Amino acid sequence: MLDGARSTTPERCTFGVDEVTVQYDDRTALDEVSCALEPGVTVLLGRNGAGxxxxxxxxxxxEQPTRGRVLGPEGPVTDLRSHRARVGWLPQTPPVAAHMRAGDYLDYAAWLKGISRRDRPRAVAEALERTGLGARRGSRIGTLSGGMVRRLGIAQAIVHRPSLLVLDEPTVGLDPEQRVQFYATLRGALDADTVTLLSTHLLEDVGELAERVLVLDAGRMRFAGALETFLATVPASPDGDGRIRRAFMAQLTDEGAA
Structure with a gap:
């Protein structure tokens, strides 16, 4: 049964997971986790090791769950190839080759996503422009700054205009100026109907991007709901970042402490 902790299922749910458990030998990384995602940006919060x-x-x-189901617009996902064609995925450490030029790297990513030879030049050009990298098409990746490499990671994730965009800790290691640039890039790169999940342990990301919030702790879903509902779990204060921090801390348990 799909029912996120302390939430109701969104009316526009298009992707999600239903009672997903992931086990590694004697460790449980996810414990019967359910959540429903919808268009817009959902920020997934959690301590290191939360899942x-x-x-x-x-x-x-x-990765395939030990138990449970991944959900798509038509229901449980059974065709992984079709599902992957709809997903844009930016892992925590993007697999990039320093010797490749940015445009060639995106052309390769577009080929992997099944974009035809005829359509790839347009798709690559659009992804570069939407991430502010149009002028760096011919630059070798090894010459780009850390912030530009993250932007290139977004470009490869959106080159095929995905329905679901999953970004894992994309702001880790960026300095404050690079994070501001990243936020602007992401806002400009997203289509209005894109379902976006961004995982982070940086509370600043919540205030800048979140429309909805998920909180994972010790492999279990502790909160799932709108940003306003998340903030309402603690008393109001003039310090916005402080309120986000207090709302996050209110969801945590001693079980998830390091």
Missing amino acids: KSTLCRVLASA
Whole structure:
């Protein structure tokens, strides 16, 4: 039964997971996790080791759950190839080759996503422009800054105009200026109907991007709902970031402590 913790299922649910469990030997990374996603940006919060990356991999079909179901617009996902064609996936450490030129890298990503030879030049050009990298098409990836490499990661994830975009810790390691640029890039790159899940442990990402919030702790879903509902779990204060922090801490348990 799809029922996120302390939430109701969104009317426009298009992707999600239903009672997903992932086990590694004697460790449970996800414990009967359910959530429903909808168009817009959902930020997945959690401490290190909470299960965020595992959930991202399951949604992107980069990993199969031990039990439970991944859901798509038509119901439970049974055709992994079809599902992957609708997903844009940016892992925590993007697999990039420093010697490749940015345009060639995106052309290869477009080929992997099944875009035809005829349509690839347009798809690559659009992805570069939407991420502010149009002028760096001929640059070798090894010469790009860390922020540009993250933007190139977004470009490869959106080159095929995915229905579901999964970003795993995309702002880790970026300095404050690079994070501001990243937020602007992501806003400009998304289509209005794109379902986006962004995992993070940086509370700043919530205030900048979130329309909805998920909180994972110790492999279990502790909260799933709108940003306003998340903030309403603690008293109001003039300090916006402080309220986000207090709302997040209110969802955590001693079980998930390091």
